[in-house]
Amino acid sequence: MVVSGHSNWPEWIYVGVVIALLAYVGAEAWNVERIVEHAPAEAEVIKVIGQQWFWTFERADGTKEVGELHVKKGHPYKFEITAKDVNHAFNIHDYVILQDAIVGRTNAAWFAPDKAGEYTIQCREYCGLLHYNMRATLYVEE
């Protein structure tokens, strides 16, 4: 409502700034999510299977590793994560990978390790008695 003798332009600017900030927040969050989720085409696929209470890693050529995963520094990897018995969650804390491992479903996450070393892989969804010990080791090699 415009009251004669009053100007309401400050309100319009206030509303405009709020809308603009919300649009910026939304666009920025969407963009970062898009960048983070988009796996490079050359990424090597590793199947990650969670089950009580260990992790199995299977490569495209059929080779498997249990409880440990060896990868090369600077090379991109795409994890296809699933579970066999109950729900788990695949977490590499140091590389900010956290993805649910769900029975009958494949979830994806990718990363390109930039530092050689040993990192802990840990289940982050309570999955039973030995959940706390459902760990694996990630070896990033030069």
Next chain:
Amino acid sequence: MAKGLVFLSLAILVILPTLQLASGAENEAGQYVQRKVEIWNLFFKMMTIAFTVGAVVSGTLIWLVWRFRESNPKAKPTKYEEKGEW
């Protein structure tokens, strides 16, 4: 003018992030993006906006309450109140 300003601020704030879309999964150096870096950057940006908005909104409210309290020396009834006409 007010509407022009609204559109201008909207345009700037929508166009700037859109320009970054070209970057994709690789950064300028040709290296792969690091989730940790991207996610922390986003967090810091969001926190900056959240604190700025918080400061402006609470500052406006504090000023409003202070300026338009009855005991403020500058306080005077509006012309509508003076005449008793609403």
